[in-house]
Amino acid sequence: MDKELAVKTENLTKRFGKFVAVDRVSLEVCRxxxxxxxxxxxxxxxxxxxxxxxLLMASxxxxxxAGYNIRTQPEEVKKIIGYMSQKxxxxxxxxxxxxxxxxxxxxxxxxxxxxxxxxxxxxxxELSEWSEELxxxxxxxxxxxxxxxxxxxxxxxxxxxxxxxxxVDPLVRxxxxxxxxxxSEQGTTVFVTTHYLEEAEYCxxxxxxxQGRIIAYGSPGELKHHWxxxxxxxxxxxxxxxxxx
Amino acid sequence: MKQRLDSRLWAVAGKELIHILRDPRxxxxxxxxxxxxxxxxxxxxxxxxxxxRLAVVDYSRTPSSRRLLQSLNASPNFKICYWLDxxxxxxxxxxxxxxxxxxxxxxxxxxxxREKSKIPVQLLVDGADANSASILINYLKAFLADYSxxxxxxxxxxxxxxxxxxxxxxxxKSANFVVPGLVAIFMMMICAMLTSITxxxxxxxxxxxxxxxxxxxxxxxxxxxxxxxVLLSFLLTGVILGFSCFWxxxxxxxxxxxxxxxxxFYIFSALSFGILISAVAPNQQMAxxxxxxxxxxxTIMLSGFIFPIPSMPxxxxxxxxxxxxxxxxxxxxxxxxxxxxxxxIYPRLIALLLLGLWFFLLSQRRFKLKLG
Amino acid sequence: MKAVLHMLRKEFIQIFRDRFMVAIIFFVPLVQLFILAYxxxxxxxxxxxxxxxxxxxxxSRELISRFRASxxxxxxxxxxxxxxxxxxxxxxxxxxxxxxxxxFSRDLKKFSSPQVxxxxxxxxxxxxxIALGYSLQIIQRFLEDxxxxxxxxxxxxxxxxxxxxxxxxxxxxxxxKSAYYMIPGIIALLLTIITMLLTSLxxxxxxxxxxxxxxxxxxxxxxxxxxxxxxxxxxxxxxxFLIALGIALLWWRIPFLGSIFLLAGFIAVYILTxxxxxxxxxxxxxxxxxxxxxxxxxxxxxxxLSGFFFPIENMPRFFQYLTYLDPLRYFICVLREIILKxxxxxxxxxxxxxxxxxxxGVFSLSLIRFQKRVS
Numbered sequence: 001m002d003k004e005l006a007v008k009t010e011n012l013t014k015r016f017g018k019f020v021a022v023d024r025v026s027l028e029v030c031r032x033x034x035x036x037x038x039x040x041x042x043x044x045x046x047x048x049x050x051x052x053x054x055l056l057m058a059s060x061x062x063x064x065x066a067g068y069n070i071r072t073q074p075e076e077v078k079k080i081i082g083y084m085s086q087k088x089x090x091x092x093x094x095x096x097x098x099x100x101x102x103x104x105x106x107x108x109x110x111x112x113x114x115x116x117x118x119x120x121x122x123x124x125x126e127l128s129e130w131s132e133e134l135x136x137x138x139x140x141x142x143x144x145x146x147x148x149x150x151x152x153x154x155x156x157x158x159x160x161x162x163x164x165x166x167x168v169d170p171l172v173r174x175x176x177x178x179x180x181x182x183x184s185e186q187g188t189t190v191f192v193t194t195h196y197l198e199e200a201e202y203c204x205x206x207x208x209x210x211q212g213r214i215i216a217y218g219s220p221g222e223l224k225h226h227w228x229x230x231x232x233x234x235x236x237x238x239x240x241x242x243x244x245x
Numbered sequence: 246m247k248q249r250l251d252s253r254l255w256a257v258a259g260k261e262l263i264h265i266l267r268d269p270r271x272x273x274x275x276x277x278x279x280x281x282x283x284x285x286x287x288x289x290x291x292x293x294x295x296x297x298r299l300a301v302v303d304y305s306r307t308p309s310s311r312r313l314l315q316s317l318n319a320s321p322n323f324k325i326c327y328w329l330d331x332x333x334x335x336x337x338x339x340x341x342x343x344x345x346x347x348x349x350x351x352x353x354x355x356x357x358x359r360e361k362s363k364i365p366v367q368l369l370v371d372g373a374d375a376n377s378a379s380i381l382i383n384y385l386k387a388f389l390a391d392y393s394x395x396x397x398x399x400x401x402x403x404x405x406x407x408x409x410x411x412x413x414x415x416x417x418k419s420a421n422f423v424v425p426g427l428v429a430i431f432m433m434m435i436c437a438m439l440t441s442i443t444x445x446x447x448x449x450x451x452x453x454x455x456x457x458x459x460x461x462x463x464x465x466x467x468x469x470x471x472x473x474x475v476l477l478s479f480l481l482t483g484v485i486l487g488f489s490c491f492w493x494x495x496x497x498x499x500x501x502x503x504x505x506x507x508x509x510f511y512i513f514s515a516l517s518f519g520i521l522i523s524a525v526a527p528n529q530q531m532a533x534x535x536x537x538x539x540x541x542x543x544t545i546m547l548s549g550f551i552f553p554i555p556s557m558p559x560x561x562x563x564x565x566x567x568x569x570x571x572x573x574x575x576x577x578x579x580x581x582x583x584x585x586x587x588x589x590i591y592p593r594l595i596a597l598l599l600l601g602l603w604f605f606l607l608s609q610r611r612f613k614l615k616l617g
Numbered sequence: 618m619k620a621v622l623h624m625l626r627k628e629f630i631q632i633f634r635d636r637f638m639v640a641i642i643f644f645v646p647l648v649q650l651f652i653l654a655y656x657x658x659x660x661x662x663x664x665x666x667x668x669x670x671x672x673x674x675x676x677s678r679e680l681i682s683r684f685r686a687s688x689x690x691x692x693x694x695x696x697x698x699x700x701x702x703x704x705x706x707x708x709x710x711x712x713x714x715x716x717x718x719x720x721f722s723r724d725l726k727k728f729s730s731p732q733v734x735x736x737x738x739x740x741x742x743x744x745x746x747i748a749l750g751y752s753l754q755i756i757q758r759f760l761e762d763x764x765x766x767x768x769x770x771x772x773x774x775x776x777x778x779x780x781x782x783x784x785x786x787x788x789x790x791x792x793x794k795s796a797y798y799m800i801p802g803i804i805a806l807l808l809t810i811i812t813m814l815l816t817s818l819x820x821x822x823x824x825x826x827x828x829x830x831x832x833x834x835x836x837x838x839x840x841x842x843x844x845x846x847x848x849x850x851x852x853x854x855x856x857x858f859l860i861a862l863g864i865a866l867l868w869w870r871i872p873f874l875g876s877i878f879l880l881a882g883f884i885a886v887y888i889l890t891x892x893x894x895x896x897x898x899x900x901x902x903x904x905x906x907x908x909x910x911x912x913x914x915x916x917x918x919x920x921x922l923s924g925f926f927f928p929i930e931n932m933p934r935f936f937q938y939l940t941y942l943d944p945l946r947y948f949i950c951v952l953r954e955i956i957l958k959x960x961x962x963x964x965x966x967x968x969x970x971x972x973x974x975x976x977x978g979v980f981s982l983s984l985i986r987f988q989k990r991v992s
C-alpha cells in the first residue's frame with residue numbers, strides 16, 4: 001500500500017437492500033491534499049465518508065485510510081482521523097471548553113498537553129469569546145468552527161468534513177475555507193464534501209458524485225479543460241444532463 | 246371559507262397519521278405491548294391466597310386432632326406440607342420460606358375439646374408479608390370457626406343461614422376487574438402521554454413558527470394533531486376489549502355504543518391533560534418525565550384500579566378526584582360487568598367533561614403567558 | 618480507562634446542569650414513595666354498605682350495630698325497599714348490602730333458621746372475599762353471643778359448644794404492619810423504573826441528536842461507551858436507593874435486622890441488572906419516545922411478576938416459571954429477608970445466583986446488539 005496516499009478506495013460499494021447508495025467508487029487522495037467530494041443531496045457522499053470513517057460496513061470493495069484497511073482495521077483508522085458530521089453532533093448542553101476537553105480527552109490527550117492544545121485550537125479558530133458559553137447558544141458559524149476544532153484536536157492525519165459549510169453565510173464560509181487551507185498547509189489531508197459548487201474551485205482535486213457513482217474525477221483545472229467549461233458549476237450541470245439524458 | 250378550514254385540518258391530521266403509521270416500531274410498541282401486558286396482568290393479578298403452605302405439629306395425636314387436620318388439609322385454602330414432631334422445627338422452615346405458618350395442636354386438645362368452650366391452638370405466622378399474613382389469619386379463623394360450629398349444626402338446624410350473593414362477577418375472576426382498568430390506563434397513556442410528547446416536540450423543533458406564516462389557526466393545528474391519537478386510542482381500545490373478551494372471556498353486558506360514547510368524555514379529559522403537560526414542559530424530555538409521573542403512575546395507583554380508594558388516607562382520596570381514570574373506571578366496569586345504562590353513569594361523564602375543561606383552561610392560560 | 622473517566626466527567630456535567638433531571642432523580646421518587654406507601658393498601662375498610670332491615674327488632678338492630686362497630690363498614694344507606702339495592706350497587710354507591718328478613722328476631726329465637734342475605738359487589742374479587750370474610754365473622758360472633766344467651770336457659774347445650782380459636786404468634790412483624798413489607802418493595806420498584814429509564818433515555822438521546830455518531834468515530838470501544846453511560850447512573854441510583862431506604866426506615870420506624878454490607882452488595886448487583894436492561898432497551902428503540910414506552914412495559918411487567926403485589930403461587934404454572942427471569946423478584950425477596958428477618962447470605966444463595974445469571978445474560982445480549990449497531 002502506497003503510504004503517500006491518504007485515502008484509497010477500490011470499487012467501494014454500499015447497498016441498502018436493493019438501493020445502491022454507493023456504486024463502485026474508486027479514488028485516491030494524496031497526503032496533504034484538499035479533496036472535494038461534490039454532488040447533490042442523496043448522491044452518496046455521506047455514505048462514502050461513513051464507510052471510510054468506519055461507521056458503516058462496505059457491501060463490496062475495499063478502502064484504505066492512511067494505509068489501514070477500513071474493513072479489518074477500523075479502530076486504527078479512527079485513531080488518526082477527525083470527523084465533522086453534516087448534522088451538528090456536539091453536546092449542546094456542554095460549554096465550548098467542556099466539549100473540547102471531552103473530545104480531546106477521548107482521543108488520548110491529557111493534563112497539560114490537553115489544556116495547551118485546547119487553548120491553541122480555541123485561538124486558531126477564533127472561539128475565544130465563546131469559550132464559556134453553552135454550545136447550544138452559539139450561532140451556526142461558530143458551531144461549525146467548534147465542530148472543526150473538535151475534529152483536529154488530536155492532530156489527525158486526515159480530516160473528513162461532511163458539508164461543513166452548509167447553511168452558513170458566504171463570509172463565514174470563506175473564513176472557514178481559510179482554516180481548511182491552513183490545515184492543508186500543515187500537512188493534514190482534508191476530505192470535504194459540499195453541495196456548493198463554487199467551493200469546488202478551492203480544492204486540489206475533486207470527484208463529482210451522481211446517484212452513487214463518480215462521474216468526474218480530477219483537479220478543477222483538468223475538469224474544466226476536459227469539458228471545455230469555464231466553471232465547475234457548468235461542468236456539473238453538463239454531466240448531470242448527460243447522465244439523465 | 247368553511248371548506249378551506251376543514252381541508253386544512255384534515256391536512257394536518259393526515260400528515261400526523263402518516264407519521265405514526267410510518268413508524269413501525271412505535272406502532273408495534275403501542276399495539277403489541279399492551280396486549281402482552283394484558284396477558285401478564287390478567288393472569289398475574291390474583292390476590293387471593295390459595296393453598297397456603299403450612300406445617301403442623303400434632304402433640305395430641307388423637308382422633309379429634311387428626312380429624313381437624315384432615316379437614317384443614319382438605320380445604321382448598323390450605324395445604325399441609327410438613328407434619329413435624331416439634332414446634333421448634335417451624336421457625337427454620339419459615340425462615341427458609343417453605344411455609345407461611347405453622348399450626349401447633351396442644352397435648353390436651355382432645356380433653357379440652359370435650360370440656361372447655363374455648364380451645365386454643367397455636368398459630369405461628371410469618372409476618373414479613375403483612376398482607377398475606379392478615380389474610381391467612383382471617384382464613385384460618387374462618388375455617389376454625391366453621392369447623393367448631395359444625396357439631397352444633399348437626400344437632401340443630403343451623404341457627405342462622407347466611408346467603409351470600411356475589412353480584413357482577415360471581416366467578417370472582419380477577420381478570421374481569423383488571424382488564425377494564427387496563428383499557429383506561431392505555432387510553433390515558435396514548436391520549437395524555439403521547440400527545441404531550443408530540444406537542445412538546447413540535448414546540449422544540451419550532452413548527453410553531455409554521456403556524457405564524459400559514460393561514461392555519463392554532464386550534465386547527467391542535468385538533469388536527471390530536472385527531473389521529475383519538476383514532477389510535479379507539480383502535481387500541483377495540484383491540485384490547487376484543488382480546489380480553491375473547492381470551493379472558495371478560496363479559497360485556499352493556500351497550501358498546503354507550504361505551505364508545507363514554508370513551509369520548511374520557512379521551513377528552515385525557516387529551517386536555519396532555520395539552521396541559523405540553524404547555525408546561527419546555528421540551529420533549531420534560532414532557533416525558535412529567536407525563537410519566539403524572540399520568541401513568543397516579544392512574545394505576547390512585548384511580549381505584551387495584552387499590553380501593555375508600556381505604557386510602559383522606560389526602561389521597563381528594564387527589565384521586567383529579568384523576569380522570571377514577572371516573573372512567575367506574576363507567577367502563579359499570580358497562581361491561583354491570584350492564585348499566587346511561588342513567589347510572591351520567592354524573593361521572595359530567596365530571597369528566599368538567600375536569601377536561603378545567604385542564605384545557607389551565608393550559609390556555611399557560612400558553613397565553615408564554616406567547617405574551 | 619482514562620477515556621471512560623472523560624466520559625464520566627461529561628455525563629456528570631450534563632446531569633447536574635439539567636436541574637429538572639436532578640429533581641426527577643432525587644425528588645420525584647421520594648414523593649412517589651410517600652404517595653404509594655399510603656395509597657397501596659390492600660386493607661379493606663370503609664366499605665360502603667346499605668342496610669335493608671325488614672325486621673326492625675332489637676336483635677336485628679343489634680346485628681347491624683355490630684357491623685357498624687367492626688370499623689370495616691360505613692353504613693351509608695338504609696332502606697326498606699329491596700329494589701333500591703340494585704340501584705345503589707349499580708351506581709357503585711355501595712359495595713355491600715345486608716338484608717335482614719322480616720320476622721328475623723322471632724325466627725331466630727324459635728330456631729326457625731331465618732335467612733340473612735349478603736350481597737357483595739364482586740368486581741374486586743380480592744376485596745369481595747375479604748369483605749365476605751369480615752361479614753361472616755361478625756355474624757359468627759353475633760351467633761356465638763346469642764348461643765351464650767340460650768345457654769343460660771339450656772345449660773345442656775354447653776357440651777355442644779366448643780369453639781377452636783387460634784392463639785397468634787406473629788414473627789418478624791408482630792403488629793402486622795404492612796409498611797414493613799411494602800416500603801422496601803416500593804423503593805425497589807421506583808428505583809427500577811428510574812435507573813432503567815434514565816440509562817436508556819441517555820443513550821437514545823445521544824443517538825437522536827447525533828453525538829453518538831461522533832462518539833463512534835473516536836477510538837472509544839463499545840465497552841467503554843457502555844461503561845461511560847452506566848457508571849454515572851449506577852452511582853446515582855445507588856445513592857438514591859440508600860437515601861430513600863434511610864428515610865423510609867426512619868419515617869416508618871422499620872427495624873433493620875440484617876447486615877448492611879450484605880444489603881449494599883445486593884443493591885449493587887441489582888442496579889447493574891436494571892442498567893443492563895436499560896442498555897438493552899436503548900438498542901431496541903430509535904426514539905426517546907419508544908425508549909420510554911419500552912422501559913415502561915418492561916418495568917411494569919417486572920413489577921407484576923415480582924410477587925410483590927400478587928403472590929407468585931397464585932399464578933399459572935407458565936407465569937411462575939417466567940418469574941424466574943425477573944430480577945425484581947429476587948431483589949424484593951432479598952430486601953425483605955435481610956431487613957425484616959436478618960437473613961444471611963446462606964439463605965439467599967438462590968437469589969444471588971439468579972441475579973448474577975440474569976445480569977450476565979442481559980449484558981451479553983446488550984453487548985452483542987451494541988456491536989451490531991455500531992457497525
